[in-house]
Amino acid sequence: MAPSPQVPLADGITSSFPVIDLTQPSLSNLREACKTYGFFYIKGHGVKPSLLQAALRQCRAFFALPLPQKQALAGCDHSQGYQALGTEKLNHKEQTQPCTQEGFRLLLTPPSSDQPWPAPSLLHDFRPVLEEYHAAMESVAHRVLRLIVSSIGMPPDYLHDEIHAFHPQAAATTRLLHYAPIPSSVEDGVFGCGAHTDWGCLTLLLTEDEGLEVLCRPEGGEGGTWVRVPPCQSPGGERGKVKRDSRPGSREKAWSDGSQARTEACGQGVKSEWLLICNLGDLLQRWTNDFLRSTPHRVVNREGKDRFSIPFFFSASPTAVVECLPPFRGIGSKNGVREEDDGKSRGGGKYPPILVSEYVAERLRTATVGRRLEI
Numbered sequence: 001m002a003p004s005p006q007v008p009l010a011d012g013i014t015s016s017f018p019v020i021d022l023t024q025p026s027l028s029n030l031r032e033a034c035k036t037y038g039f040f041y042i043k044g045h046g047v048k049p050s051l052l053q054a055a056l057r058q059c060r061a062f063f064a065l066p067l068p069q070k071q072a073l074a075g076c077d078h079s080q081g082y083q084a085l086g087t088e089k090l091n092h093k094e095q096t097q098p099c100t101q102e103g104f105r106l107l108l109t110p111p112s113s114d115q116p117w118p119a120p121s122l123l124h125d126f127r128p129v130l131e132e133y134h135a136a137m138e139s140v141a142h143r144v145l146r147l148i149v150s151s152i153g154m155p156p157d158y159l160h161d162e163i164h165a166f167h168p169q170a171a172a173t174t175r176l177l178h179y180a181p182i183p184s185s186v187e188d189g190v191f192g193c194g195a196h197t198d199w200g201c202l203t204l205l206l207t208e209d210e211g212l213e214v215l216c217r218p219e220g221g222e223g224g225t226w227v228r229v230p231p232c233q234s235p236g237g238e239r240g241k242v243k244r245d246s247r248p249g250s251r252e253k254a255w256s257d258g259s260q261a262r263t264e265a266c267g268q269g270v271k272s273e274w275l276l277i278c279n280l281g282d283l284l285q286r287w288t289n290d291f292l293r294s295t296p297h298r299v300v301n302r303e304g305k306d307r308f309s310i311p312f313f314f315s316a317s318p319t320a321v322v323e324c325l326p327p328f329r330g331i332g333s334k335n336g337v338r339e340e341d342d343g344k345s346r347g348g349g350k351y352p353p354i355l356v357s358e359y360v361a362e363r364l365r366t367a368t369v370g371r372r373l374e375i
């Protein structure tokens with residue numbers, strides 16, 4: 001099968017960031033993307049652009065509400081509702097300040113009567129638009145997961161049917177994020193959101209704004225290079241400009257203009273399509289004994305502008321056990337390369353089996369300010 005369109009990287013990085021077309025997916029490209037980067041773009045997802053635009057409009061409208069109205073929507077715990085600026089720190093090693101963002105978590109799967117919603121008198125279309133958006137992302141996530149499982153040589157429904165990973169339902173959260181117009185400073189430890197991995201199965205991200213950076217380690221191992229990921233679409237369909245970090249000795253690289261990928265992905269002359277950015281989370285990495293990657297990423301607000309994004313976090317059923325899958329038992333992964341077991345693995349894998357609920361609760365707890373989390 002022909003290679004899928006790629007986003008070539010700038011500044012001498014030889015590899016590229018893949019675009020997976022859900023209408024004609026290449027499993028080998030998908031496997032390579034999941035193994036090498038843990039990040040890829042999705043095209044051909046079938047979600048209407050009008051729904052994506054409406055979700056972003058509601059996101060902006062929500063954060064434009066006066067602070068007391070947002071604070072009234074704090075959930076009974078951190079997993080739902082409003083989180084004010086200054087309440088989260090994802091990386092206690094590198095961040096000197098909390099993330100410069102405020103957020104609103106919509107834990108809609110499974111449905112819960114505890115989920116706070118703004119009154120329709122405040123934001124009339126908020127709930128119907130975001131419920132539709134959540135359902136659309138959930139369906140994309142199930143499709144992508146089956147493809148990922150097929151790409152590693154397993155029956156597509158293995159996680160669904162054998163592991164009951166999503167039975168009766170995978171927990172899934174749509175999160176609205178607003179990054180305050182505070183310039184980040186990598187040197188001073190000020191980040192829109194500090195380097196972290198996502199703790200679910202996979203994340204689908206929608207944003208029109210620059211700022212997302214991914215730690216690129218094609219060879220695996222320590223170190224790596226932070227690369228900037230062009231947004232899913234630029235405002236008005238215009239293409240983003242190449243941004244390079246020209247500071248001497250900088251290890252940060254810019255992706256080349258994402259418009260190239262979008263044009264290639266959509267065909268010349270066609271108005272650019274809305275891509276989704278997909279990344280793998282820790283559960284998939286643990287299930288595959290580190291064969292697939294849950295890659296560190298961060299948000300750097302270089303221009304100090306308001307930034308909006310909507311990640312959809314697809315986790316798993318809280319009662320599912322995360323334990324090394326059969327093909328990866330006895331196989332270690334060093335520097336991203338499969339190798340034979342060194343004899344120290346437990347339960348056939350590097351990690352002891354853990355309940356999804358335990359893993360997720362611990363990660364959520366450590367993300368609130370005052371707790372430690374190191375990557």
Ligand SMILES: O=C(O)CCC(=O)C(=O)O
Pocket residue numbers: 177193198205207211212297298299309310311
């Ligand atoms: O806002 C973004 O672009 C990414 C946010 C993110 O990585 C997260 O919330 O886990």
Ligand SMILES: [Fe+2]
Pocket residue numbers: 196197198297
């Ligand atoms: Fe993330």
